[in-house]
Amino acid sequence: MPTSGHLYDQAEFVAAVNQRIGTFLAEKKDQVAAIDPQAAPLVDSLIALSRGGKKLRPVLAWIGWRAAWVHAPVETEDVQPLLNLAAALELFQAAALVHDDVIDRSATRRSQPSVHIQFEQRHRASGWAGDTAHFGTTGAILSGDLALSWASELFDLAAEAMPANALRAGRVFRQMHTEVITGQFLDVVAEVSGPTATEEEAVRRARTVLTYKSAKYSTEYPIELGCALAGGTTELSAALAEAALPLGIAFQLRDDVLGVFGDPGVTGKPVGDDLREGKRTELIAYGLHRAPEAAGAELESMLGNPDLTEQDATQIQEILTSAGALSHVEAEIERLTARSTEARAKLVNLGLTPGILRDFDAVAELLVSRTS
């Protein structure tokens, strides 16, 4: 693993992050198995999970880190703190995903059985006593707890190596925790508490969930943490966040669209899965409040219906399209993309090198042009 240099090559950086996570989790597996080998599956599930994913957050942290070096005197060429930060972001996400899959009762994650399903399988295969589903929930709660705790451990390792910047980065890291967990809860409350009186309120709720549960910790905080930990100015941090966050929101809005209109062959999710879950997205909010009354009621009645057919899903697509909900969300995605492009101009003025800007543009492209 390279321990010095800025890792100018993204593939090389991602490989180094994967290696850091692998080494860390292997050490943790040893520590846990030394207590009792029967506890090793708690770590195995995290090892499997952390092998997948796009490593989007590490890449954004890497961009923020390199941006900071443009201005700051290079105190150290050691990239170990950056790798620890990147691994912390990945384990924080792993914790969120593992607990979220229990909460949403999602059976698959990254084309594998989700962690609670893995523990159910282990319970069944071992012929153990008691409730299989509850054992699955238990294993996933505790695997997620370890991931959450280890994210902090890795962050502390990063912060210890950069004492001058630890406090500022720590504030952002902690705020990220509170916001994501709060966003997860609000998402569930929106699902169970049903429709709102006004479109405005429905959109506000959906945007709050989207921003705090997903967008900020996927874009703004990683790039800001990379910059803050490397000692970048607060002006630079803010400019990076301003360019990154609209992309995170656009990414999630696209996710909402794909959840209803996506091609199952490309998304890997069955048609209408978001509808069966009863997710109250902005797309749905516009549909409910802009469709003719009968169509709106039809849409409302289908939300959260586990028996929703493919035909029902097609009907919902038609309602959302003719009510203008789809085009409204598409326009919002465009507006957000334009806002990011505007903020990017500030980054040019702040002296970011063409190499960093190119890497930022590649992430932006990945975020807004997704089809899966």
Added chain:
Amino acid sequence: MPTSGHLYDQAEFVAAVNQRIGTFLAEKKDQVAAIDPQAAPLVDSLIALSRGGKKLRPVLAWIGWRAAWVHAPVETEDVQPLLNLAAALELFQAAALVHDDVIDRSATRRSQPSVHIQFEQRHRASGWAGDTAHFGTTGAILSGDLALSWASELFDLAAEAMPANALRAGRVFRQMHTEVITGQFLDVVAEVSGPTATEEEAVRRARTVLTYKSAKYSTEYPIELGCALAGGTTELSAALAEAALPLGIAFQLRDDVLGVFGDPGVTGKPVGDDLREGKRTELIAYGLHRAPEAAGAELESMLGNPDLTEQDATQIQEILTSAGALSHVEAEIERLTARSTEARAKLVNLGLTPGILRDFDAVAELLVSRTS
């Protein structure tokens, strides 16, 4: 709140800890409610939970902290780092309890509905859609996640104020997390995986769960963290841990005894609750392997039986008593108490003041003489 001085009075110290937790959680409630007031119950449940409890871990941290001052030059009279450490220990415990109550399906905690039951009640009272029990689990998972994350936030605040000792204390704090979560999982695995071939293996498993899930984080780590954070020598840390840990193990063995033999009027738990849960304690391990074959089979068949009657519980008490399991555990508690007394002598040699020793003895008394 006193912000300076050593807080020589235990009641004053506990009051200051309660105040620190109250202030911290009030700030957090504001932060969470600013995102959306609907998320406030996530914090309310932690506020209610943290009002109860004996504050055992804070008191041990306070003893460790004061022990360190005996040798070290007094750099600061500020007790704020100690209060933050104490609050971190309490929130870490809150996280463990909230998730454990989901895992054990315990409906009450500290004479109140446990957190997942509180969220079930809220779901029902609001007339919300979907599965009430699952909403309860969701709320408890996320409340526990916040508590876990905020424990780290509070610890970071403590550590930032004591930079010279932060690294060493941080290692202990992190190890505590990994061990407790691992212990929680092993506890469940022991319950579902059934009897072991040998008494030795059954006792080893029970002792591992007891040590890692409960004893260490209740005694050894709090006193060690207080000492380490204040800059006490590693010799002193080790001596404090050696005196504290046997008490933590004895406390849990007493807990196992009370779980079967305790007076419900005193313990607040129905007779035989541990048996219904199927907890494989050392007491049970001795009973299973030392009772005559028929009685052993009887005992095994009753473990984890939710329909266990009071009469069954009385029969199990008789089996455990006549097999010598009860007296064996009582003897072990005595042996552990003696080991702590021996280790305490070392603390005298290390120059601990009579005041600190008196406070330590009071905690020791509380730990080994409990009846509830």
